[in-house]
Amino acid sequence: MTAPLQARGLSKSFGQRVAVQDVSFTLARGEVLAIIGPNGAGKTTLLSMLAGALAPSAGELALSDPGAIGWVPQQAAVYSKLSVAENLRLFARLEGVVDPDAAVAKMIAQTGLRERAADEVGRLSGGNRQRVNIAVGLIADPAVLLLDEPTASLDPRQRERLWEFINARVSDGTSVVFATHDTAEAQRYAAQLLVLADGQALFTGAPAELGAAQHEADLERAFVAFLAERGH
Amino acid sequence: MALRALLGKDLRILARSPVLVVLLIVYPVVIAVLIGLALSSSPARPRVAFLNEIVPSQATITLGREQIRTESYERYLFQAIQPVPVHTMAQALADVRDGKTVAALIIPPELPEQLASASGSAYVDVIYNGDAINQSLVEEAIESKLAQANTLLAAQLAGVADGYINLLLTGGDLHFLGSSYNVLGLARAQTILAAALAKLPASSPLRPELQQVEAFAKIAVSNLGGSKQVIGAVASPIAAHEEVISGRRTPLNDYAVAVAVSVSLMFICILLASGMLALEREENTLGRLRRGLVSKGQLLAEKALLAAVLAVAVSFAMLCGIGLFVPLGWGRIGLWLLAMCGGGLAFAALGVAMGAVVREVRAASLLVLLASLPLVFLALVPGGSVSSELDDVIRVVSAVFPFKAALEALDAAINQSQPSLTVALAHLAALIAGFGVLARLALRP
Numbered sequence: 001m002t003a004p005l006q007a008r009g010l011s012k013s014f015g016q017r018v019a020v021q022d023v024s025f026t027l028a029r030g031e032v033l034a035i036i037g038p039n040g041a042g043k044t045t046l047l048s049m050l051a052g053a054l055a056p057s058a059g060e061l062a063l064s065d066p067g068a069i070g071w072v073p074q075q076a077a078v079y080s081k082l083s084v085a086e087n088l089r090l091f092a093r094l095e096g097v098v099d100p101d102a103a104v105a106k107m108i109a110q111t112g113l114r115e116r117a118a119d120e121v122g123r124l125s126g127g128n129r130q131r132v133n134i135a136v137g138l139i140a141d142p143a144v145l146l147l148d149e150p151t152a153s154l155d156p157r158q159r160e161r162l163w164e165f166i167n168a169r170v171s172d173g174t175s176v177v178f179a180t181h182d183t184a185e186a187q188r189y190a191a192q193l194l195v196l197a198d199g200q201a202l203f204t205g206a207p208a209e210l211g212a213a214q215h216e217a218d219l220e221r222a223f224v225a226f227l228a229e230r231g232h
Numbered sequence: 233m234a235l236r237a238l239l240g241k242d243l244r245i246l247a248r249s250p251v252l253v254v255l256l257i258v259y260p261v262v263i264a265v266l267i268g269l270a271l272s273s274s275p276a277r278p279r280v281a282f283l284n285e286i287v288p289s290q291a292t293i294t295l296g297r298e299q300i301r302t303e304s305y306e307r308y309l310f311q312a313i314q315p316v317p318v319h320t321m322a323q324a325l326a327d328v329r330d331g332k333t334v335a336a337l338i339i340p341p342e343l344p345e346q347l348a349s350a351s352g353s354a355y356v357d358v359i360y361n362g363d364a365i366n367q368s369l370v371e372e373a374i375e376s377k378l379a380q381a382n383t384l385l386a387a388q389l390a391g392v393a394d395g396y397i398n399l400l401l402t403g404g405d406l407h408f409l410g411s412s413y414n415v416l417g418l419a420r421a422q423t424i425l426a427a428a429l430a431k432l433p434a435s436s437p438l439r440p441e442l443q444q445v446e447a448f449a450k451i452a453v454s455n456l457g458g459s460k461q462v463i464g465a466v467a468s469p470i471a472a473h474e475e476v477i478s479g480r481r482t483p484l485n486d487y488a489v490a491v492a493v494s495v496s497l498m499f500i501c502i503l504l505a506s507g508m509l510a511l512e513r514e515e516n517t518l519g520r521l522r523r524g525l526v527s528k529g530q531l532l533a534e535k536a537l538l539a540a541v542l543a544v545a546v547s548f549a550m551l552c553g554i555g556l557f558v559p560l561g562w563g564r565i566g567l568w569l570l571a572m573c574g575g576g577l578a579f580a581a582l583g584v585a586m587g588a589v590v591r592e593v594r595a596a597s598l599l600v601l602l603a604s605l606p607l608v609f610l611a612l613v614p615g616g617s618v619s620s621e622l623d624d625v626i627r628v629v630s631a632v633f634p635f636k637a638a639l640e641a642l643d644a645a646i647n648q649s650q651p652s653l654t655v656a657l658a659h660l661a662a663l664i665a666g667f668g669v670l671a672r673l674a675l676r677p
Contacts, residue, residue, distance in 0.1 A: 052523040071523060077516035081245040093237045094525040120248070136520070 002064045003028055004143040004175050005050070009059035012045050012199075019045040021199045022059070025192075027144065027175045034190030034207075035179040036223060038232060042199040043179035044074065047148050050177060063144075070142035074149045074179075076133040080122030084113050084132050087121055088139055095140035107135040110165065127158035134162070138169065145169065147178035151185065163189060183220040195223065197232045234526050238534045242508055246542075256500065256546055263496060263550060278370050281327040281336035282315035286343055293348045300347070300388055309337065309381065312373035328361045335360045335370040347385075401456055418456065422449035489554050490643040495608060497547040497572060497642075498579050498635055502600045505539035505583025509675075510596035532584045532671050539583055540576035547572055551646075564645060567653060571645035574660040575638030581667035582634055588674035604635070611636040634663045 005027040012020040020042040027033055035043050048054040050061065051071035063069065078087045088107055092100035108117050111131045116124060121132055130153060137145060145166070151159040167189070170176055180186055186193060187207045195203035195210070203210055203226065207219050216222035246252060284306070293300045309315075316333050318324045324336035338357040346354035358374055399406060403417020416424075425446040432439050512518040512531070521531060551568060554560070586603065590596045611630045618626070630636035641656035643649045 048519065051519075053519040069523075071520060073516055073519060075516045077520040079241065079245060079515055079517060081248045082241065086241075086244065090237055090241050091520075091525075094234055094521070 003062075004064045004068060005177070006062040007050065007059065008062070010046065010049055010056050010061065011058040012042075012049055012054060013057045019199050020049065020056075020196075023194075023196070023199075023201045024059075025194055025201070025204055027177060027192075029143070029175055030170055030173045031192060032170055032176045032178070032190045033192040033194060034186035035177065035194045035196055036181070036183060036186050037196035038227065039181075040198075041196040043196055044148055045199075046196065047071075047146050047177065047179055050144075051146050065143055068143035070137035070140060070145045072134050072137035072145065072147045072150060074152065076121075076129045078121050078129070078132050078136055081120060083118050083120055084108065084124070084135075085117045087132060088135060091136045092139045097140050103139055103141070107139055110138075110168075111135045112161075126153045127155070130154060130158075130162070131165075134165070138174075142174070144175045144177065147176065149179055149181065151180070151182065159185075183223050187219040195226065197227060197230065202226070202230055235530055235534050238526065238531070239538055242534070242538050245508075245511070256542070259496070259500075259546075261550070261553060263492060265553065277312060277314040278335065278373065279316055279333045280313040280370060280374075281318045281324040281333040282313075283318050283321060283324045283336065284339045285321075285341040286339055287341060290341075290344050293344045300385070306339075309374065309377050312377040313337065313370065325359065328359055331361065335374075337374065397456055397459060401453060418449050418453045422446060422453060425449060486558070486647045487643060487649075489551070489558055489560070490639060490646050491612065492554065493547050493551050493572075493646075494575065494635065494639040494642050496550055497543050497575050497638065498604060498608070499600070500546055501539045501543035501576050501579035502583035502586065502604060503597060504542060505535050505580040506587035506590070506596040506600055507593045508538060509535045509584050509587030510590050510593045513591050514593055528672050528675055532588075532668065532675065535584050535587065536577065536580035536668075539580040540573065543579065544569070544572045544576045547576075560646065561648075564648075567645040568642070570657070571638075571641035571653060574641050574657045575634065578634035578638060578660040578663045578667070581664045581671065585667045585671040585674060588671045588676075607633045607635050611639060631659070632663075634660060634667075637663060 003026045006025075008024050010020060010023045011018070023046060025033065035046060037043055045054065049056045051069055053071065079090070082090065085104055085108065088104040089100050092103045097103045108114050111134070113128065113131060113135070116128060121129055124132065130150065134147070134150065137147070147166075150166075151162060154162060163185075166176060178190075190207060193203065193205060193207045193210055194201055210226060211217055211219055211222040214222035214225045216225060246256075284303075291301060291303055313335075315337070316327065318327060318336070321338065324338060327333045328336045336357075336359040338359070340355065340357060343354050343356065356378075358370070360370065398404075399415050399417070401418050403415050403420050406413045406415050425442060429439065429442050429446060432442070509532075512521065522528070526534075548569065551560070555562070583600070586599050587596050590599055607629070610626050611633075613626055637656050637659040640649075640651055641653055641660060644651065644653040644656055
């Protein structure tokens with residue numbers, strides 16, 4: 001089966017500054033990949049390139065279906081003056097979804113926002129706004145979902161509910177790439193780990209492999225030691 | 233499809249921004265009413281204490297056969313001021329000091345005597361309260377009306393002089409100090425002299441002297457007639473015969489209408505275009521849209537179209553509102569809309585170029601105000617009123633930004649002024665293309 005997403009030698013420079021350098025990985029169907037790294041490592045830039053929001057300076061991206069990527073940026077990218085349903089309907093139409101109304105109804109049901117569907121997004125709590133943000137990313141039923149620090153602004157209960165929702169999609173075959181600072185979250189939900197520092201991919205493999213390489217059961221300690229060894 | 237979806241979304245957002253909607257509706261209505269009232273009403277007249285010290289029995293001056301009533305000249309001054317009658321000088325001074333009036337105008341009792349003596353200028357006294365702006369207003373108003381009164385008085389005095397000259401030339405009755413005298417007149421004197429000379433023998437010793445007197449009478453008759461024209465010219469030494477060979481002939485009021493509509497069109501258009509584009513960044517949706525959902529061109533065109541259509545609608549309503557106060561050529565309504573569409577699209581192109589470089593709606597609004605106001609002022613600087621180097625700089629700056637071209641298009645459409653609407657629209661089309669390219673280059677996720 002063709003991998004839904006393959007990155008080969010992806011690089012991005014802004015003038016003289018290299019933000020991402022020669023990053024490669026393959027994502028299988030239903031696989032979850034976590035991108036971890038210190039601040040400024042290039043995680044958001046890499047995700048933006050995968051989403052098609054930024055053109056790579058070099059390298060290539062192979063998608064099994066060019067329209068099969070759903071993107072959930074770190075900051076909610078929705079219109080605060082539109083209601084939940086209106087936001088979803090707008091993006092469904094822009095994504096070219098065949099039956100926008102059905103897709104909207106499905107996403108509202110899946111995200112548990114039925115009672116807030118008519119509310120303006122600007123009046124929702126941070127957690128609910130993030131749910132709308134994710135729902136917009138999933139509205140076209142993408143094969144790959146890209147999430148940039150999806151739980152950064154959520155409390156533990158909201159985080160738990162969000163991951164339940166994402167895992168349900170993964171069970172249905174959706175592949176997920178998410179960037180995070182939370183190594184526990186990466187250890188818990190990701191099958192694959194990509195450690196990024198100064199734009200370079202320093203490690204690609206299972207979280208357990210990183211722990212084993214550093215002789216640490218705890219991923220956070222292993223990650224910090226790994227970076228320290230490489231001068232980060 | 234994408235364009236329609238985005239337009240619908242933006243209209244919905246605008247409809248849910250009550251402050252913005254109120255501003256969009258109220259602003260042009262208020263401006264239209266203010267401009268209409270300003271153009272259709274007389275300017276406010278400053279309140280001035282008025283004291284006429286001329287004794288009523290001396291208010292009429294007799295100059296020759298002419299009777300000049302000094303009160304008849306008061307009405308010229310009263311066109312410029314709102315007179316507040318007072319009875320004493322002390323009351324006039326008190327009113328000025330207390331701020332009840334901005335000035336006092338005093339007609340001294342000796343004015344008729346000064347006028348009648350014709351030995352020099354007669355004076356009226358004006359007292360100010362020391363407020364520079366008010367003083368300037370009253371000064372200008374009174375001086376301009378005094379100039380009018382002087383012109384009329386000079387014409388009347390010229391008429392008196394004309395009567396005396398006629399009397400000298402053709403003769404007639406002169407009434408002076410209650411007595412009546414018959415004046416022979418130079419023309420009749422010349423005739424009598426010619427008849428007397430004809431009867432004199434050729435050898436008469438009186439003939440050379442009489443011939444000299446007859447020659448003088450002849451010269452006096454022909455030259456004194458010419459002096460009447462000189463006196464007429466003194467009453468109105470310079471009069472302008474106006475002819476416009478190129479450029480505008482639009483009355484200032486009609487030009488003000490074009491300026492007001494252009495300013496509204498500009499602000500609504502640039503603010504909306506830049507604001508709605510900046511909103512995409514502020515809401516973080518620009519990146520989401522730009523990942524293949526909407527092209528740069530579609531996004532910019534949608535914002536520009538939205539701003540232009542709404543701004544044209546509002547400005548058109550405003551122009552119609554002004555039309556209730558000021559006569560406009562309603563038969564040219566199609567050309568108004570054409571000019572507004574050209575101007576609106578050019579302003580919208582500038583707006584999206586501005587919106588593309590800023591990250592927030594507030595920053596976009598600030599940029600619009602900071603950039604637009606000086607451009608308006610520059611475009612309104614009359615050519616030739618500054619040094620030629622500065623004039624060249626102003627021309628270039630005004631040509632690069634759309635306000636001047638939009639104003640010319642609207643002025644041509646409303647007032648049929650020069651340059652023609654076609655030239656102005658071609659200029660606007662070039663600016664739309666230029667700012668469109670700049671906006672594309674500046675728009676980054």
